[in-house]
Amino acid sequence: MNDTSAVKDALRRQQIETPSWAYGNSGTRFKVFAQPGVPRTPREKIDDAAQVHRFTGVAPSVAIHIPWDRVDDYAALAAHAKERGVRIGAVNTNVFQDDDYMLGSVTNPDPAVRRKALDQLLEAVDIMDATGSRDLKLWFSDGTNYPGQDDIRDRQDRMAEALAAVYERLGDDQRFLLEYKLFEPAFYTTDLPDWGTSYAHCLKLGPKAQVVVDTGHHAPGTNIEFIVAFLLREGKLGGFDFNSRFYADDDLMVGAADPFQLFRIMYEVVRGGGYDAETGVAFMLDQCHNIEPKIQGQIRSVMNVQEATAKALLVDADALRSAQRSGDVLEANAVFMDAYNTDVRPLLAELREEMGLHPNPVAAYKASGYYERITEERKDGQAAGWGA
């Protein structure tokens, strides 16, 4: 796509979902550095997410994580979001923080623990009914630490059984996104360690089961854009959990560690039609801001996704195809790199002005006084943390 106005139209339509947990305090297992002004309730997390949308114009939904965002009335939470100009997006499940889950949740050798975990997943679908959410995001920490600890194959059977029960419970307009992760917290086997395992489970179940690619969940050197191209071709790419990693599951800001990789991923999304709303590819952030300001970190992340997307949209598809067809390796690579090397910041600034926004969302947010206000207003009470 080379026509600037078509690129802008496409960018105007992009929707990037921010995660409620990015606004709470977070850290490593060594230390959580508390920040001033951090939300104390799910409503306040939504208030902060609404600021990201206010200044970027492309972040209209916020993902929630249960039980971190447990409330009595989810319809009221959804109404609160609407009042703030956003909506509740994906419901993320947490079957990893209860003592009962030490040996796994849905793959636990104990049927009573499996039942408890499944009930929690089914409850998440009830919450989706109340919030009007389309997506249930399933991530399992299930796995083993020692060879021989449990039967690898039995655990796959238990996983399949639980997924089938959740699938059965989904409404017509709902789906689940199955997330994989190479390791951590399990260090020997993980029951859903890679895209292939997620894909195989989803394929058996049907169209309401889709794979979600968390960009931080692969072995170093994995070609993530290949996975994206393949899943899109199979109609099985449900969406992304975007973040950056240098080492393991670092959850740093997307586009911070490797903007070129993000561009390559977004190119495959555009190439595979994943950018069209009807394919249902969800662009979600899954990050923590341990040492940087959180709302600002989310704004920066949204902008990083926009920049990579703009560059991907700028790839001259005709020139690329003709170079590829004629076997001109260097020309094809040059066409690709030309797009990546384009400074798209002026185009995005222009687009924001056309959308009635400040061209520099970070500067506009800083000037708004919101941070000073929440720092003052949220002095009392318990700040929400990653896991609370």
Ligand code: LRH
């Ligand atoms: C697991 C994960 C998953 C969780 C989130 C908090 O590492 O990526 O998506 O829900 O982190």
Ligand code: MN
């Ligand atoms: Mn994730």
Ligand code: MN
């Ligand atoms: Mn993760």
